[in-house]
Amino acid sequence: MVYIVIAMSFALAGGIVGRIKGSSFFIWFLISGAFPIVGLAAAVLYRYDTDEPQRRCPTCGxxxxxxxxxxxRCGSELDFPEESEILPPVAPA
Known part of the structure; x- marks a missing residue:
């Protein structure tokens, strides 16, 4: 019973951390619940999705x-952008 409470606590914390970093709450919840200490550490060390450079879709923007x-959004195929089309990463809110 104590293990279940500890695993659920780690699972909830891992899910919240994963969601803050722009990933799936449910996936990090499962990982952190199955491997409590290692899963939460992985969620904390996981990269922010907002650190990646972005570009605008030429069809829908x-x-x-x-x-x-x-x-x-629209499903149009995107070619690799020119250097001038790359937008800098957006700071997390």
Whole structure:
């Protein structure tokens, strides 16, 4: 019973940290619950998605990550951008 309370606490903390960093709450909840100390440490050390450079979709204007091959809003295919089209990372709010 004590292990379940500890695992659920770590799972909740890992999920919250993962969501703050722009990832899935549910995935980090499962990882941190299955491996309490290691999972939470991995969530804390995981990179921020907002640190990645972005670009605008030429079709709809949606901000996409630089490595995306398709726009997540309209589905249009994106070529690798020119140097001038790359936007700097946005600071986390």
């Amino acid at each position: 949606h901000l996409c990550m630089i490595h995306d091959a398709l726009c997540t």
